[in-house]
Amino acid sequence: MNANIKKNKTITDILSEEVDYDAKRKNRSRYTALGHPKKVKRILIHGATFVITTDSKNKLQVQANRSIYIVDGKIKEVFPVNKKSIPINKIDLIYDASKRSGIVVTPGFINAHAHPPMYLLRSSMTLDKGNVVDQVKKMAELEAKMNNQDFFLGAVGDFTEEQKYGITTTLSHYGVFDPVEEAAKLTRQRVINAISAVSNSHPKNSPEMVAKILAKRKNYFSQPAISIHYVHRASPDQLKKIKQLVKKYKVLLTLHSAENEEWVQQCVEKYGKRTVEALVDLGLANSNTILSHAVHFSDEEIKLVKKHKIGIVHLPTSNKLHKSGNFKYPLFVKYKADKQICLGTDSVISKNSLDLLSEALQARIMHNATHRVNYEDLFKMMTSQAANILKLEKLGKIMPGYKADLSFWKLRDRGFMPYNESNPVSLVGNMITHGGRNIRDLMIDGQFIISNRVHSLIDESNLMTALQESHTKLRKRLKK
Numbered sequence: 001m002n003a004n005i006k007k008n009k010t011i012t013d014i015l016s017e018e019v020d021y022d023a024k025r026k027n028r029s030r031y032t033a034l035g036h037p038k039k040v041k042r043i044l045i046h047g048a049t050f051v052i053t054t055d056s057k058n059k060l061q062v063q064a065n066r067s068i069y070i071v072d073g074k075i076k077e078v079f080p081v082n083k084k085s086i087p088i089n090k091i092d093l094i095y096d097a098s099k100r101s102g103i104v105v106t107p108g109f110i111n112a113h114a115h116p117p118m119y120l121l122r123s124s125m126t127l128d129k130g131n132v133v134d135q136v137k138k139m140a141e142l143e144a145k146m147n148n149q150d151f152f153l154g155a156v157g158d159f160t161e162e163q164k165y166g167i168t169t170t171l172s173h174y175g176v177f178d179p180v181e182e183a184a185k186l187t188r189q190r191v192i193n194a195i196s197a198v199s200n201s202h203p204k205n206s207p208e209m210v211a212k213i214l215a216k217r218k219n220y221f222s223q224p225a226i227s228i229h230y231v232h233r234a235s236p237d238q239l240k241k242i243k244q245l246v247k248k249y250k251v252l253l254t255l256h257s258a259e260n261e262e263w264v265q266q267c268v269e270k271y272g273k274r275t276v277e278a279l280v281d282l283g284l285a286n287s288n289t290i291l292s293h294a295v296h297f298s299d300e301e302i303k304l305v306k307k308h309k310i311g312i313v314h315l316p317t318s319n320k321l322h323k324s325g326n327f328k329y330p331l332f333v334k335y336k337a338d339k340q341i342c343l344g345t346d347s348v349i350s351k352n353s354l355d356l357l358s359e360a361l362q363a364r365i366m367h368n369a370t371h372r373v374n375y376e377d378l379f380k381m382m383t384s385q386a387a388n389i390l391k392l393e394k395l396g397k398i399m400p401g402y403k404a405d406l407s408f409w410k411l412r413d414r415g416f417m418p419y420n421e422s423n424p425v426s427l428v429g430n431m432i433t434h435g436g437r438n439i440r441d442l443m444i445d446g447q448f449i450i451s452n453r454v455h456s457l458i459d460e461s462n463l464m465t466a467l468q469e470s471h472t473k474l475r476k477r478l479k480k
């Protein structure tokens with residue numbers, strides 16, 4: 001940067017220098033293809049200014065000037081740029097992450113709770129009136145009128161927005177499977193497709209229907225899993241069948257839990273105990289179970305979460321918007337269950353934008369008075385810790401053997417600068433406190449999905465038009 005500040009000019013001169021916008025943006029690409037391979041399989045990320053990742057000892061590292069060599073969707077090597085070079089005949093594509101102040105590379109973020117088809121309902125978030133009970137009811141009325149194309153379009157809108165914010169993996173909790181599968185395939189988003197066996201929006205769903213999908217689980221692009229809207233909505237018989245499916249297919253089961261005290265009391269009425277205690281009795285308390293929200297938990301329940309290794313998805317923005325209450329983060333720390341917490345976006349009905357950095361900031365703000373959640377811990381909650389909780393093998397870190405799901409962030413950006421050069425871990429705090437922004441490039445499974453800020457697979461303008469048209473038609477159907 002210093003090179004830009006010329007001796008005979010003041011900083012004001014430099015900042016106000018007339019720029020030729022087009023000339024400045026010519027040759028801005030960082031991509032160089034070598035040869036003409038049918039499929040780009042070997043990619044060198046050359047000289048990233050910083051790589052931010054947790055290491056093998058689970059410590060957060062900010063590594064300067066690193067190259068990343070990727071072969072067949074996997075990270076093969078990560079090395080200091082001046083210590084080694086990869087022969088040119090072993091590279092199909094070079095991404096120069098060093099020039100113009102360079103790029104910060106992080107693992108692709110992992111969103112542990114979303115309802116992607118609901119993206120079509122963005123305008124129905126009502127912040128000014130009602131509570132979560134009214135809103136869930138209103139949502140169900142609109143959702144009942146949605147068709148498969150609506151679900152698909154919504155999911156494409158959701159996944160592509162997440163991708164722009166650096167999210168490469170999504171746990172989808174929803175009542176339809178195929179439209180989410182198709183959207184995952186189209187956008188290449190890594191999706192855990194948790195189909196609801198007991199659904200609010202899809203009352204006809206059943207464990208039997210889910211069993212048919214799980215039997216064919218190897219045939220899908222997305223990773224099938226099971227969801228339940230709420231435990232109190234399910235019968236003992238349904239829960240017994242679901243327990244057998246989790247055991248038979250070793251899949252994840254995700255449930256909304258204890259989002260408000262009213263729903264906890266409905267669980268007490270039906271199963272005689274509070275949420276987590278009931279899940280223990282029902283044989284559903286184990287590391288395959290992922291509980292979203294988890295706001296109204298007692299001390300006893302949090303101890304059980306720890307004991308049974310249950311995964312927890314913290315959704316602070318959703319909790320605040322719906323006035324659900326405060327997640328008891330300090331108690332999770334007290335009972336050493338905080339390493340079982342990751343973050344999610346929920347749907348656009350419950351959050352401003354589908355971004356995890358802003359969710360990390362919300363978590364920090366929500367608990368600040370009672371417990372300081374460190375930036376390092378928040379970073380892990382979006383990456384390596386989330387991968388552990390969702391049992392995603394070789395995901396969430398930038399290390400040899402890991403899958404090449406990577407987010408590329410421009411360093412010369414307000415989300416990073418200015419940072420403390422002698423303590424570059426300050427980049428992590430900057431990134432979170434800035435509250436979310438778009439990535440420059442995005443890679444999933446060794447394939448660039450976003451390049452030079454443009455989606456490689458989806459025409460975003462056409463997507464916006466299609467979403468708008470479908471939304472308008474849906475509202476008309478509701479009036480009939």
Ligand SMILES: [Zn+2]
Nearest residue numbers: 256292346347
């Ligand atoms: Zn939810």
